[in-house]
Structures are given as C-alpha cells and as structure tokens.
Amino acid sequence: MKKILFVLGLASLAACKPNLKVDPPNANGVDFSSYVAVGNSLTAGYSDGTLYRSGQINSYPNILADQMRIFGALEFKQPLMPGEYGFPKAKLVLGYAQSPCDTSPSLSPVPFSGLIDTAGSATNIADQGPFNNFGIPGIRAIDFLIPGYALAAAASGFPYAARMFNNPTVRPLDELKLKNPTFFTLWLGNNDVLGYALAGGEENPSFVLDTRNISNTNSFINGYDSVLSVLTRTGAKGVLLNIPDVTSIPFFHTIPANGLPLDTNSAALLNSVYASHPSIRFHVGANYFVVEDPAAPGGRRQLKPNELVLLSAPQDSIKCYRWGSAVPLPKKYVLDSTELSRIKEATTAFNNHIASMSVSMNLPLVDANAFLRQAITGITFNGVTYNTEFVTGGTFSLDGVHLTPRGNAIVANEIIKAINAYYKSTIPMIDIHKYGGIRFPM
Amino acid sequence: MKKHALITTALLLFASMTFGAGFQVNVQGLRQLAMGGTGTGWMWDASCIFYNPGGLARLKNIQAYGSVHFLMVNTQYVQTPTGGYSARSKPGLYTPFNVYVGGRLKQDGKLALGLGVYTPFGSGLKWDDNWEGRYVVQSISMNAIFFQPTVSYKISDAISLGGGFIYAIGNIKLKQAVPLQDANGNDGYGELKGHADGVGVNVGLHIQPSPAFQVGISYRSQVNMKVKNGDANFVVPAAASSSFPNTSFKAELPLPQVLSVGVGVRVMPRLVLTAEANWVGWKAYDTLFFDYETNTSTLTDTKAPRNYKNTLALRLGANLKASDRVALMAGLAYDPSPVADGYVSPDLPDADRWLVTGGFSVKATNKLTIIGAIEYGASKKRDAEYIPANFNGKYQTKAIIPSIGLSYDFR
Known part of the structure; x- marks a missing residue:
C-alpha cells in the first residue's frame, strides 16, 4: 500500500504542475541600450x-x-x-x-x-x-x-x-x-x-x-x-x-484652511481679541485660520475655503503660540486664490x-x-x-x-x-x- | 500635524477573500469518484448516504465504508498584461476523509438507517508570504465536515426515498499582509481563524424500473456556515497597533445547494455506464462579510461582492467488472466555474475545469472490498481580473487526488 501511495505521489507531482507560458518581452526595435x-x-x-x-x-x-x-x-x-x-x-x-x-x-x-x-x-x-x-x-x-x-x-x-x-x-x-x-x-x-x-x-x-x-x-x-x-x-x-x-500634492492639502478647532471659551476669547475686526469671527468647532493680508482691514483676515495652508507652516507656533488665530499666519505659509x-x-x-x-x-x-x-x-x-x-x-x-x-x-x-x-x-x-x-x- | 488618522484607510482588509468554488471537493465514495463523480443514479454502496440518501434502502445489509483522499493542488499565476512576474503556490496536501455506515436493518426489511461523516469542502492555498498578491491573500484554508444521520425507506421494489439531517462543523483560516511597514521595511499582517457550524438537509429519491436501469434525484440544501467568535490577530508596527486591535469576528460562508439527477444503465452484463448533472446554486453566495467586534477607522466591517453564477456540472462514468473479484472504473467530468469575469481572486482562483478519473476495486474477501481511485483535474488557463483589488493575471490550477478506501459488509 505504501509503495502504491509513493508511486502515485511521484506521478502526481509531475502531472500536477501548471505550465502557463510567458511571451518573452519584445522591444519592438526600440533601442533601450543607453x-x-x-x-x-x-x-x-x-x-x-x-x-x-x-x-x-x-x-x-x-x-x-x-x-x-x-x-x-x-x-x-x-x-x-x-x-x-x-x-x-x-x-x-x-x-x-x-x-x-x-x-x-x-x-x-x-x-x-x-x-x-x-x-x-x-x-x-x-x-x-x-x-x-x-x-x-x-x-x-x-x-x-x-x-x-x-x-x-x-x-x-x-x-x-x-x-x-x-x-x-x-x-x-x-x-x-x-x-x-x-x-x-x-x-x-x-x-x-x-x-x-x-x-x-x-x-x-x-x-x-x-x-x-x-x-x-x-x-x-x-x-x-x-x-x-x-x-x-x-x-x-x-x-x-x-x-x-x-497644489494636488500633500504639501498643500494636509493642513486644512479651517484647521483651527475651538471650544466655547477660546472662541469667545478670540472674538474679544478681534473685537475691532468685525470681519474676523470665531465659533465653536472648526475655524478658518487668520492670515496676514496687507489689503485687508487691519492687515489680516480669515482664510477662505479654497485657499491652501502649506505643510511648512510651523505647527508648534500654531498649537502653542496662537499662530493663525491671535497671531496671523505669515503670508508665505498660505496660497490665496490669486x-x-x-x-x-x-x-x-x-x-x-x-x-x-x-x-x-x-x-x-x-x-x-x-x-x-x-x-x-x-x-x-x-x-x-x-x-x-x-x-x-x-x-x-x-x-x-x-x-x-x-x-x-x-x-x-x-x-x-x-x-x-x-x-x-x-x-x-x-x-x-x-x-x-x-x-x-x- | 494631524495627530490622529496617520494610518491609512486604504486597505482592503480581508475584503478580497472569496472562499471560492475551489473549496468544494467532490470526493466521496471512491467507485463513484472514479466514475467521473457520478453517484446519484446507480447505487453501489453506503456512500449513497452522500450521493443519494434515497438509495440507502437498496443496500441489502449494513455496510461500513471509509475513504481518505490525498488532495494536492498547484496553482500558477502570471501577471498580465506583460508577464513581468509569476508565482507558484506552495505545495500543499489536504486530506478530506469520509466514513459512511448504514443499510437495511433487516435483510428483507424496508427501512434503512445510516450515518455519514464526510468532507464536502476541504482545501486551501498557500502563496509565498512576500508574493505580489500578498495584500490580497497570503494563505487561506477552509474545511467543513458534515455529520449526516440518515433514514431511507423502500416504498416498492422500484422506488425508495431517503433523507438526512446535516450538522456541519468547519474551520477557516486566512492570512493577508497589511501594507504598513516597520522600521526594517517588513510588512504587517493580519490573521483570521475561526470555527464555524451550520445545518442543512440531504434528501433523495431512487427509482429502479428494471435491474438494468436506475435513476436518482437528490437535493442537498445550502448550509450556512457561521463563524460566531473567530480570532482576528494583527501584527503591525507599534505606532499603528491601536488602529489594528486584536479582536474577535463573525462571518458567514454559505455552502451552496446542489440538485443532482443521475442515471445508470447496465449495457452489458459486466458494464455499467452512468451519467449525471449537478446544478449548484452558487448564486446565493454573492457576498462575504466579516464583522469585527472592535472597529476602528482602519478596521471596519467588510462586505465583499462576488457576483457568482449558478453552474451545471456534467459527469460520465463506467464500471467494468473485469473478474469476479476485480472491477475497473473510469470517468470524465466538466465542472464550470461559478466565478464571473472580473471576480477571480487569487485566494483560490477558479476556472472551468475538466476532470479525468479512474480506479479499481478488489474484493479481498466476501465481506471486504478495497478501492483505489485517482482524479486528475486541470483548469482552463484563465486570463482574469479581480476588480475590487485591481489584481490581474493569468491562472492555471492543476490538482491530483489519489484516494484509497475500504468497505466492509456485515452479513
């Protein structure tokens, strides 16, 4: 019995190998040598x-x-x-x-x-x-x-x-x-x-x-x-x-223009900071960053939805030193619509x-x-x-x-x-x- | 920097597994196996508990029958369109087994009882862990063992019927690479393992208008194999481990219903020819889901579409009684694939296949018969796509199944 199994096994191994053929690659006359x-x-x-x-x-x-x-x-x-x-x-x-x-x-x-x-x-x-x-x-x-x-x-x-x-x-x-x-x-x-x-x-x-x-x-x-x-x-x-x-690469679309999350207290605090800038307003949730803009009243404004923040914008300053909110982001970190x-x-x-x-x-x-x-x-x-x-x-x-x-x-x-x-x-x-x-x- | 969500959501985690038709192994009674897999029409032995429970009441006495199969599968993959990459599956051996005990309780009675323990699904495929399709599948295996207590009743000399209740148990195991690399550039991986069970029925009708002509019809219901508490384990870089918690999962794998019609004719005193058709209801098997106990943004429940179609397999067989003790069998079958173009996954790439079978039986004593059978199957070369994973290639699978078995008559 064992012998039969062994022979069957050997025969199996040989017969049971699929043989898909692969056409050899063809340069079709193009010279790729250099x-x-x-x-x-x-x-x-x-x-x-x-x-x-x-x-x-x-x-x-x-x-x-x-x-x-x-x-x-x-x-x-x-x-x-x-x-x-x-x-x-x-x-x-x-x-x-x-x-x-x-x-x-x-x-x-x-x-x-x-x-x-x-x-x-x-x-x-x-x-x-x-x-x-x-x-x-x-x-x-x-x-x-x-x-x-x-x-x-x-x-x-x-x-x-x-x-x-x-x-x-x-x-x-x-x-x-x-x-x-x-x-x-x-x-x-x-x-x-x-x-x-x-x-x-x-x-x-x-x-x-x-x-x-x-x-x-x-x-x-x-x-x-x-x-x-x-x-x-x-x-x-x-x-x-x-x-x-x-602008479709990650460098330009990783940080969202409204990447400033605020709670009730910080929104209220920022609104009081910007009391004299009626166009800059904050609310609870996601807010648009504040950016330098010489053309805007007071030289600053909030970003618009289609504008992009660069990945080079300093994260520590945004997180810890209120860049993009109390301190406007420098223009060089933003691409505006123009x-x-x-x-x-x-x-x-x-x-x-x-x-x-x-x-x-x-x-x-x-x-x-x-x-x-x-x-x-x-x-x-x-x-x-x-x-x-x-x-x-x-x-x-x-x-x-x-x-x-x-x-x-x-x-x-x-x-x-x-x-x-x-x-x-x-x-x-x-x-x-x-x-x-x-x-x-x- | 965004603190959260640094881990990709771009995985098709286990969504690409199909548990395809290739797991169905039609290896049961050996004489029937050697006759192209025809067993519904002509009744030979106790393995009719599987093929056609209606025929069990034709067995004159109680018989014990056991067989074991040595399933060897090899699959080759060649990338398309340019064939820049090819791979062969690792050699694997699977050993489906079957035991059937049953027959008429009294030699001239009408009632027969039996029990079948058999393996209708049991296969797997192992690729190299670093092969090109590793983010679709690295390895997969599945088996199901059916326990089927059976009753059969002989209504008249010509007609008998029977049925059995199926309790099925099984295991699934699969492994897939996760495209998160550690500091040394090694991929992560995920592994799912689970026990499954399910229930169903197998019923049949057998008609024997004359000693030289037999007809049978049998129906095996769908069996929903449910995994209630499987283990999902992930090995990923520590920085990503919270996204891939080790957890448990639920899944359901429906094994399809099969309706079979077969005939057998004794064309010469020593020669029986058989023919059979199996309609397999693969269409019910259209999605596969995995439901994880703990979900994260990356570990979400998956539902994979498969779009299977129902199939009709055709089989022919012959049994030649060479002497009083020795018989020879041969057969041929065509088993089309239920897998639609565009859904051929490398987990067990399926294609229409031709099967050639042969075998012998030796009546060692009045009570003991030894049977050997071999099945050779080659799939058509299939140029295939798996759209959900954008994984394309040409596949061919060849399988050879030598089998050996014994039957013993209690009389």
Whole structure:
C-alpha cells in the first residue's frame, strides 16, 4: 500500500504542475541600450526632504532601467550619495515628536538622528560618470541655459549639479550634450512653478532668476525645447511627462484652511481679541485660520475655503503660540486664490507646450497631471489603494512633495504603459510592492 | 500635524477573500469518484448516504465504508498584461476523509438507517508570504465536515426515498499582509481563524424500473456556515497597533445547494455506464462579510461582492467488472466555474475545469472490498481580473487526488 501511495505521489507531482507560458518581452526595435533620464528632484530620487543613497536607488529612472535591462540595456549609472543620512540635510523619518504645549508625543515626521554617513558627499564625482540619471534636484527648464548654474545652485543649498558636472561653469545643457542616449525620459518643468508655490507665492520680481518666481512661459519653452533637441539630436526615442498640478500634492492639502478647532471659551476669547475686526469671527468647532493680508482691514483676515495652508507652516507656533488665530499666519505659509490661479495658469501653459512637443516630435506623453488628479481619490494596485494623503496615502514621502519608492514604481509603471502603447513594445510591468513605502517606528 | 488618522484607510482588509468554488471537493465514495463523480443514479454502496440518501434502502445489509483522499493542488499565476512576474503556490496536501455506515436493518426489511461523516469542502492555498498578491491573500484554508444521520425507506421494489439531517462543523483560516511597514521595511499582517457550524438537509429519491436501469434525484440544501467568535490577530508596527486591535469576528460562508439527477444503465452484463448533472446554486453566495467586534477607522466591517453564477456540472462514468473479484472504473467530468469575469481572486482562483478519473476495486474477501481511485483535474488557463483589488493575471490550477478506501459488509 505504501509503495502504491509513493508511486502515485511521484506521478502526481509531475502531472500536477501548471505550465502557463510567458511571451518573452519584445522591444519592438526600440533601442533601450543607453537610457538617459533628464529631470529634477523627482528624477534624481530625492525623497523625505533630501537626497540619500537608497532614495536614489529607488528613483523611477533606476526602476525603469531595471526593466529595460531585459533587452540588454547597458549599466544605468547614477551619481549615488555615499550614505543614507541625507545631504545636505538629514532625511525625515516617522518618529515621535512633542510640541512644548503637548502632554504626550505624537507620531510625526522628524529629522533622522542616526549615523551621519555623509563624508565625501560634496566631492565632485564626475569621473565616475557619465551618469545616465541626469536628474538634478531643484533644476528648472530655464536653468538649462544658465552658464555656471551648478555653482550658483550650490551657493543656495543645492549642491547636486556641482557634484556631478564635469565642468560646473558651463550651462547644464552643455553638460547634457556629453551624453548620447538611445532612449530618454524627460520630466522637466515642475520647479518652474513649484518654487513659487513652496514660497507661498512670495515671489521676487526684482531678480528674474529667483527660484521663488514662476518662470516666464517663453523662457520655459526655450529651455524645454533646447533640452529636447539635444536629447533627440541623434534620433533617440523617448517619453515626455507633463507637470502635475503642484497644489494636488500633500504639501498643500494636509493642513486644512479651517484647521483651527475651538471650544466655547477660546472662541469667545478670540472674538474679544478681534473685537475691532468685525470681519474676523470665531465659533465653536472648526475655524478658518487668520492670515496676514496687507489689503485687508487691519492687515489680516480669515482664510477662505479654497485657499491652501502649506505643510511648512510651523505647527508648534500654531498649537502653542496662537499662530493663525491671535497671531496671523505669515503670508508665505498660505496660497490665496490669486496665487492659486497664477499657478494653474502657468501649469496649463507649460503642459500645453509639452503636449504640443509630444505631437510634433512624435514622442508619447505620460499625463502625470491627470494621473495625480485621479490619485487624489485613490488608485488601487494589487489590493492596496494609494492616494495623495500625507503619510497615509503611501505615494508621497515625508516631505509631502517627493515620492516614496512605491510612488516611484507607480510612475515607472505609467511610463512603461506609455512606452508599450506607443512603441508596441512589451516591457514587463513592475511589481510595485517589491518597493517600500513609509516606514513606521516600532 | 494631524495627530490622529496617520494610518491609512486604504486597505482592503480581508475584503478580497472569496472562499471560492475551489473549496468544494467532490470526493466521496471512491467507485463513484472514479466514475467521473457520478453517484446519484446507480447505487453501489453506503456512500449513497452522500450521493443519494434515497438509495440507502437498496443496500441489502449494513455496510461500513471509509475513504481518505490525498488532495494536492498547484496553482500558477502570471501577471498580465506583460508577464513581468509569476508565482507558484506552495505545495500543499489536504486530506478530506469520509466514513459512511448504514443499510437495511433487516435483510428483507424496508427501512434503512445510516450515518455519514464526510468532507464536502476541504482545501486551501498557500502563496509565498512576500508574493505580489500578498495584500490580497497570503494563505487561506477552509474545511467543513458534515455529520449526516440518515433514514431511507423502500416504498416498492422500484422506488425508495431517503433523507438526512446535516450538522456541519468547519474551520477557516486566512492570512493577508497589511501594507504598513516597520522600521526594517517588513510588512504587517493580519490573521483570521475561526470555527464555524451550520445545518442543512440531504434528501433523495431512487427509482429502479428494471435491474438494468436506475435513476436518482437528490437535493442537498445550502448550509450556512457561521463563524460566531473567530480570532482576528494583527501584527503591525507599534505606532499603528491601536488602529489594528486584536479582536474577535463573525462571518458567514454559505455552502451552496446542489440538485443532482443521475442515471445508470447496465449495457452489458459486466458494464455499467452512468451519467449525471449537478446544478449548484452558487448564486446565493454573492457576498462575504466579516464583522469585527472592535472597529476602528482602519478596521471596519467588510462586505465583499462576488457576483457568482449558478453552474451545471456534467459527469460520465463506467464500471467494468473485469473478474469476479476485480472491477475497473473510469470517468470524465466538466465542472464550470461559478466565478464571473472580473471576480477571480487569487485566494483560490477558479476556472472551468475538466476532470479525468479512474480506479479499481478488489474484493479481498466476501465481506471486504478495497478501492483505489485517482482524479486528475486541470483548469482552463484563465486570463482574469479581480476588480475590487485591481489584481490581474493569468491562472492555471492543476490538482491530483489519489484516494484509497475500504468497505466492509456485515452479513
């Protein structure tokens, strides 16, 4: 009997293996051998408010390059940081923080306090190149035409171009000319409007190149087209990504405009403080923050429902020192409706140009703007719904602007979909859950 | 910073489990199993307590019958559309068993009594804990054992009927990864375990117009397996533990009603051919809920839609008496899937399947018979979606079930 069972068992094992066949990936003639990614911090793998090694390793271009390797792509070189601490600032991690008026600590992003492994981060590593990842945190489309950009950026806290350029005195465009890609992705222009938004719309018209200004549309077009013509000069194929509406990222919609909860006593107290400002009134429950506004009577007013409070607004001051109520929030922490419509206008203008270049240059377009809008309500992959909520949404890292590794993998999948649809190739989709999300403390 | 609500609400916690049709294992009497699963029409032995209680009064004497099955299932998954990922389930062995005792109380009487203890549902699937679908399912298993005391009465030489009350007990167990990572990047997970029970009936009518022709009809009711006090345990980072309290849960898994019609014909003195149709009422099984004792903003009660359709399985079988002591059996069956396109979940991905069966029996003594049977089943390759989790892929399942059993006649 045992023998029979044993034989049956052996036969079973052999017969009972399913054999689904997988078609081998097909590049359909597209040459992925030398892939170059051009862009800003999103392309560089900037995450949690800084640049660190594993963030770079999980950048969407590097994830994408992994898939292209199936077709015999050459090495995808990135200007990797030596360590995990973050450079120049420490990365943010989830931890416990306590404001001076809190009785107990609560879960929130705090600066990483582990080993400082940044030695050598500022050293120029151009001789380790040429780098395939030409993502430069902070760079705008208009910066590609500025000689000495790398040095100027380093002086204002963005040392990344200076680290990887062969010659920091030339234009970034000249540095880009050293590369001969067969395939490229271009995700550029975010910072041409994001800098203004991050500054709460506090621009500096006296200095045209100030990063707090929205780029002039013609200058944007000039910079963008110059980059594109360099990338396509030897017939490389590629993909364009447009600019998501920056105000849909967690940095701008985590703190609600009416994020001031009041009880009977504090509402009454504030109403007495503002007795001489009849337009500013408080009640029990959720109240709109008070913000500086030179145009309003007394130089202050309450926020309106469509206005946005930035994640950079100091929480301790709001909680403990009555910022946003007795003390008006400084303007730089708020985007008012005028500022929001300027952001929208510029984003539309830049995206219209990117769309027209996609048509005229015969390049597929990833509509990152539409995708992010869809992500606000949530997009489900393999059993997990991702959205744009801060921390909980799973896509945005702890700086509220840049992506988690999973967010990057989702972007890489959108790029793959666009490539496969346009070039009729079959690059395998990525298992996004192979990559990490936000990490919670023990 | 918002102090509360830092934990995602974006989980489909256990909402994606289907406890699909794949848990139904039609392995009962071995001769019938080897004959494509046909057992409603032609009466052979005490396993008719399961197939058609109406036939028990045809058994000339009390018989004790036992069988055990070695169910080995393998499932392969390939991601679609580009096939960038594929996975195979971990090898698993499930051992449904059946015991039937019964027959006519007096050799020439009309009344028969019996008891069946059998496993109509008993299977599972285990994926690697880190596989791509881990947030949908990591592992799942379910079994149900039915206890069925049975009465059968022979109205005339041609007609007998019978019925039994079913008390069912069972276990369910499932595990799913929770997308909250600790400081080392490890996922959390949740595990549900519970005992279930339920009641039902199994009734049948058997007609034998001539010694060479038999017809049977049987009906097994739906059995609602209720989990009244299951354990829900979660392992998540400490910062999130208050959102995932260990608690108890309630659930209900309806096992479907089955209406069977079968015929058997002795076409030659030594050869019996059988045919059978089973109508299975899967449609009643349209949602699965989990009701947690303690709810939080992240641990909410779930109700998962499945949109099952009713199915009709068709079976053919043959029994050839090779000698006075040895018989050989063979059969074929087509068992369509109740799972609609768009609802094929990796917890036990279901597809239309073909079954090929075979077996032998040896009459060792006048009273003792040894039976061996084997069933081989392969599902069609199914290109499937599971819409609630946006989990897509191509699946194939193959199963092989060697079985062995004994029957003993008290005479």
